[in-house]
Amino acid sequence: EAQVTQNPRYLITVTGKKLTVTCSQNMNHEYMSWYRQDPGLGLRQIYYSMNVEVTDKGDVPEGYKVSRKEKRNFPLILESPSPNQTSLYFCASRDTNTDTQYFGPGTRLTVL
């Protein structure tokens, strides 16, 4: 089954404690993205990657890092989380032949 998986699904942490949210896709897509979703602001892109070792900033990259060492994985790293990074995060993978984008189930992060 074609899917995008994220872990963890829920995380409560404290300010300054580094964390990583993993994302994996099994569709051999080159293009992957991270979004955050906040009430009233919709989906905003954090970072995207057009291929292995190629990453670019999205609309709201501050406070985040990503890496793309292999095609299937695209982890999101928060080196020093702050309360304003409390949000719902979605990883997505895109078929660049059809432009269809597939989203993961989401990770709800709370930073205290």
Added chain:
Amino acid sequence: GESVGLHLPTLSVQEGDNSIINCAYSNSASDYFIWYKQESGKGPQFIIDIRSNMDKRQGQRVTVLLNKTVKHLSLQIAATQPGDSAVYFCAENIRGNTPLVFGKGTRLSVIA
């Protein structure tokens, strides 16, 4: 800057009626448009898409209409069912590797 927006933040319809969700876009260079459905606790799910060389596309119970003259996109759901209750997002991009730009979403509530 260029943005995707929605006319109505909430929409309530009777079960069995048709629903119409509207979206305005402002980037005249956009040539690909998508509608997503997001149920509570889940990631956005692809519903239907349309390219700028078309003005109408039909799926199962859903139709997307594109009016490039006024930069307007709509999603029509026929015979709305309780399972259609969700938040619906439109998104746009320029074909290729440019990021998708999402609207803020419309919540559809189906009244049984």
